[in-house]
Amino acid sequence: MRLKLIQVGLGNHGQGVGEHFVLASRDFAYAGLVDINRSAVTEYARKNKLPESLCYTDHEQAFREADADAVFISAFSPVHYEIAKSALEHKLHVLIEKPFVLSLEEAEELNSLAARNRLNVMVNQNYRYFATVIALKQTLQSANLGRLSFVQSEFFYGHEGKPYQKTMDNYVLLEMSVHHVDMIRFLLDSDIAQVTGKTWNTPGSGYAGDPHVHAVYQTESGVNVFYLGSLLAKGAATPWEGAWIFQFEGGAVHLDDLGDGYGVYIADGRTKSRIGFQAQELGGIHGVLAEFAASIREQREPKISGADNMRTLAALLATAESSKQGKAIRLIPEG
Numbered sequence: 639m640r641l642k643l644i645q646v647g648l649g650n651h652g653q654g655v656g657e658h659f660v661l662a663s664r665d666f667a668y669a670g671l672v673d674i675n676r677s678a679v680t681e682y683a684r685k686n687k688l689p690e691s692l693c694y695t696d697h698e699q700a701f702r703e704a705d706a707d708a709v710f711i712s713a714f715s716p717v718h719y720e721i722a723k724s725a726l727e728h729k730l731h732v733l734i735e736k737p738f739v740l741s742l743e744e745a746e747e748l749n750s751l752a753a754r755n756r757l758n759v760m761v762n763q764n765y766r767y768f769a770t771v772i773a774l775k776q777t778l779q780s781a782n783l784g785r786l787s788f789v790q791s792e793f794f795y796g797h798e799g800k801p802y803q804k805t806m807d808n809y810v811l812l813e814m815s816v817h818h819v820d821m822i823r824f825l826l827d828s829d830i831a832q833v834t835g836k837t838w839n840t841p842g843s844g845y846a847g848d849p850h851v852h853a854v855y856q857t858e859s860g861v862n863v864f865y866l867g868s869l870l871a872k873g874a875a876t877p878w879e880g881a882w883i884f885q886f887e888g889g890a891v892h893l894d895d896l897g898d899g900y901g902v903y904i905a906d907g908r909t910k911s912r913i914g915f916q917a918q919e920l921g922g923i924h925g926v927l928a929e930f931a932a933s934i935r936e937q938r939e940p941k942i943s944g945a946d947n948m949r950t951l952a953a954l955l956a957t958a959e960s961s962k963q964g965k966a967i968r969l970i971p972e973g
């Protein structure tokens with residue numbers, strides 16, 4: 639039996655995810671569609687031959703009236719908290735787009751509410767399910783190159799921000815670096831213990847929050863990750879996952895294009911070889927939806943739960959704080 643899902647937020651990303659992933663899912667069937675913009679929701683239903691009776695413009699009404707098990711929140715980031723809170727109050731499991739919410743207090747409140755009601759909260763950190771990222775993690779675990787000395791990660795993209803992105807605080811951190819910082823935690827199986835960061839703006843950019851960031855993330859396992867990211871970059875863009883180098887004693891693992899296309903490579907001073915990998919059967923958001931459904935059916939915490947994701951959010955907000963204070967911010971006490 640498919641689980642019944644209400645999707646809230648049918649803008650650019652919401653419609654794309656709906657069409658390519660939710661409608662293709664063996665685990666979910668729509669119980670409702672919500673967007674405050676009536677034409678967005680009715681147009682989405684019409685295009686995909688879904689009944690108009692599924693359409694709402696008010697999430698509270700949908701949560702009250704539709705018979706559902708879960709909600710997928712793909713509305714824009716500043717309303718994630720209020721919609722998730724309402725969903726949990728209506729006893730619905732929640733899958734929520736990144737960034738989970740905008741503050742640790744909001745995350746804490748939602749996680750406690752979910753725990754009290756025995757409901758699942760999962761955050762769509764879909765990059766963990768990319769074939770490239772899975773291949774990179776497998777290579778890091780099997781490469782046998784000795785001790786890891788340090789990591790470098792770069793991301794550049796000239797993004798035309800949405801109106802909500804132009805006014806939000808911590809723009810690049812919460813909208814983009816959220817993927818890369820979550821990748822650090824996932825790839826190294828270690829939380830961020832300390833961050834020294836700087837974010838900045840380009841005068842006249844049109845963004846209230848900084849679009850550029852440089853940070854050093856030190857993991858609990860003692861590895862330094864040097865990260866540079868920009869959503870307002872001119873020139874060549876990196877792929878969404880970014881370009882990464884893991885420097886080991888005996889060689890390096892790259893996620894980049896070292897001449898044979900973007901992918902995972904093992905290299906030393908003399909040779910480089912590209913690691914072949916297969917497309918994932920449940921890659922990207924297919925994997926996220928499958929894990930969310932399995933966690934509901936098996937009554938267990940999902941991978942990338944709200945509690946897990948709070949540690950990614952904490953590292954991002956600490957980056958902004960470090961930039962303001964001009965000093966390192968410790969997230970996990972030493973020793």
Ligand SMILES: NC(=O)c1ccc[n+]([C@@H]2O[C@H](COP(=O)([O-])OP(=O)(O)OC[C@H]3O[C@@H](n4cnc5c(N)ncnc54)[C@H](O)[C@@H]3O)[C@@H](O)[C@H]2O)c1
Pocket residue numbers: 646647648649650651652653672673674675678697712713714715717721735736737762763764800802813
């Ligand atoms: N995981 C990823 O790779 C990825 C990629 C792109 C965007 N996103 C995230 O998806 C979210 C949406 O991004 P987008 O690009 O679609 O933005 P968008 O501005 O194109 O669309 C947002 C939609 O939310 C709707 N909305 C706003 N408030 C609402 C409310 N209270 N109830 C119902 N609907 C409401 C708007 O009407 C709009 O249709 C953001 O949080 C963004 O960070 C994630």
